[in-house]
Amino acid sequence: MYHKIQKTIICITDYMTPRTSIQLEKIREAKRSLIMQSALEHFAKNGYYATTISHIAKHAGISKGLMYNYFPSKEALLKEIIYNYIQEIYQYFDINRDGYLTEEEFEYFIHQIYRTLKEKKSFFQLLFQMMMQSEVRLKLIELQKSIETLAARSDDSITALEKQIYKTLSDYFKRKKEKAGQEYDSDLELNIFIYTIKGFALTYVFNETEFDEEYFEKSVNKIIELYK
């Protein structure tokens, strides 16, 4: 009976049916994620150069060769990871684009940074590392440009978003100053605030056992207290 049904020349399903493209796509996507996850962990922990494809593959439970079925090269894998995470992260901060930040929103913004650092710890470890090698830094800049090109609309671009955020914060600090009856002559205080955030991020992301979560939460609240 089964045989009867199968009378066809170009029948895609057959004796032993190959997976459908939907099934395959799911499998592929899952494996891609798995590889990227494995790679990110190693990159974050040991650095890009010290991480070998073998390590990544072994950790992901696949063969070296298979990795190249999903990513054309180690560098492409790195870029893909960074691209993906950056895309995702920027979406978190894509909200207050009217340019006006209330105190509550500012507080939310800081908390959001903390949450993001916590959730994407490995990625930020990698990102910090990348930022520290001038050669790699250049590649990141290229990458950022290509992301922007993909994003097409210039006001959707990453640098545009960065500028937007900077502008929004600048306005916030200005208003704060004016409210206190002081004159706002420059973004100096904002810059200091950014240093603080950077330093906090650096400490949090690379903290191993020294400090606990409570310590960092208190820090976040203190930062909010100081700069709100």
Place this chain on the structure above:
Amino acid sequence: MYHKIQKTIICITDYMTPRTSIQLEKIREAKRSLIMQSALEHFAKNGYYATTISHIAKHAGISKGLMYNYFPSKEALLKEIIYNYIQEIYQYFDINRDGYLTEEEFEYFIHQIYRTLKEKKSFFQLLFQMMMQSEVRLKLIELQKSIETLAARSDDSITALEKQIYKTLSDYFKRKKEKAGQEYDSDLELNIFIYTIKGFALTYVFNETEFDEEYFEKSVNKIIELYK
């Protein structure tokens, strides 16, 4: 025969007195420094892994083989650089060990940090890079311990110094708070201050063309203004 010719060609110094061991030692020390300097520059710029012994040697104007006459391995070279610089840098901050910091001394302390970052920019680039790889981080910790062991007297050790500095700053922040009539219940503000310094250092050290020296000087003054 061929030896003889050579002997007459490139002899620079006296033919009369054999060099003393002190002279030899000086020459050795100079070459060591040269190699370390060359290595530091490459490590800082391209990262430890991307830097080859060949590059270092060529840049230092010596042969690869000779490098191994001065340092047993690439890793040992790295450690030696870090060891040396840390030693040197800690000496800058080895002053106010009475534990009492005046406002002037605090200001001086910040300026001193800035000066040190400027003077040892390459080293800090390397140090930051090293700090970001957990594997390497562990090695650094080992190294620090061995430095302390070498230093022998525990109150001369680096961690001891770090603690000393932290304590001194903690006292300073406490006094400041009390002077303002507020209660000092924790080192939270100090920690925020440390984040700020870290973030500033990170920005300064890896800044390439975005900001100029004036910008950073203003930042330093603002930090002093905020935390003095």
Place this chain on the structure above:
Amino acid sequence: MYHKIQKTIICITDYMTPRTSIQLEKIREAKRSLIMQSALEHFAKNGYYATTISHIAKHAGISKGLMYNYFPSKEALLKEIIYNYIQEIYQYFDINRDGYLTEEEFEYFIHQIYRTLKEKKSFFQLLFQMMMQSEVRLKLIELQKSIETLAARSDDSITALEKQIYKTLSDYFKRKKEKAGQEYDSDLELNIFIYTIKGFALTYVFNETEFDEEYFEKSVNKIIELYK
């Protein structure tokens, strides 16, 4: 369920009668040919080693796996191609086996060579390439032997045919000499003729843009003129 959908989509032929084994065999044979054609083109153009199974399969519009359903290995595929083409080509020259070559037949023979080179250009490209690697040459010799074994009757074998052709040509050259009143003491002139044919074949088969078809036709006629 999902199977069901597929079954209704791409069914081309009759739903009623199961295909006969002859039909199936025809389909198989057509696919075999397709793969061999695709492979030959790639082998000829890029060489055996530079050609991947993936390329062949993609070009033939099938999956890699399916290729292995038709040929047990890349090498077997190569052998099969050579075997097939050699078989086919030798049939072209399987006529004048009475051993007597008239002038008209000689002329036809040369033209036939030219036609064959033109028609099977890719194959000759491949064959020349194969002939130039001693390791591969050995395999070809093995292959030839196995063809002969398959052919069973020794006077049907390729080497036998080659010898036959050589003998026929030798007789032809001998008669020509004698007709001119000269003594024929060796096959030297025949050998030179063979060099000429080889050189012509080589030039024709690997010519890309330098010479046009007219040039080669003139060459053919000149060769006939010189050796008839």
Place this chain on the structure above:
Amino acid sequence: MYHKIQKTIICITDYMTPRTSIQLEKIREAKRSLIMQSALEHFAKNGYYATTISHIAKHAGISKGLMYNYFPSKEALLKEIIYNYIQEIYQYFDINRDGYLTEEEFEYFIHQIYRTLKEKKSFFQLLFQMMMQSEVRLKLIELQKSIETLAARSDDSITALEKQIYKTLSDYFKRKKEKAGQEYDSDLELNIFIYTIKGFALTYVFNETEFDEEYFEKSVNKIIELYK
């Protein structure tokens, strides 16, 4: 005593004297040759792609790594070999550049071709192979151009030399025709001659055991007899 003589800071000769640059250059040149020789043999025998660096190195009695001390890549090694041999071979044919070929010179020319084929058999095996892969053919053309660029004077270039030889031969065939009272309307006979030489070269160079040296010498004389 020995110590006494060695009083110098930047003395190149020392305790255990390193080799002089002349010595080193000799060693290097010898090893370069050795590697190229080993590579040529393998390339000729098994083809470029089927030859591995490991094979070459093992055959040359050195480590894989060392090969890269002399040649930056497998491809560069190939190019270097071809470049070197082509340079050398063209010098053999760099004589009759007045454009006039006597019968004796023509004979010498043919003999010279035979001698060259004999002496550089492996190289010609490689060259024929290279000519048969369109991809590689392109590289060869590039290479030829670069050789010409190096040669600087355009009339020293290889294609120029090729044209020169062709022209000289064309004139020779023309005179021959005219001497016989026939009209020379095209280079057809010359082209046939070139096919013959090609076919002879091909046969000679890839002959393994079928024919002996005597056979080929007779062939050469016959070619001379036919075309002189």
Place this chain on the structure above:
DNA sequence: GATGAATGAGTATTCATTCAT
């Protein structure tokens, strides 16, 4: 003390082949 040729273990990458579906 100084050189650089030499080594070999290690790295990213490729590709014929297998196999579950």
Place this chain on the structure above:
DNA sequence: CATGAATGAATACTCATTCAT
């Protein structure tokens, strides 16, 4: 019969380190 994910052995190439001179 048909697919393409998966494997693993092989390959070109790199680089820290050694060692004869």
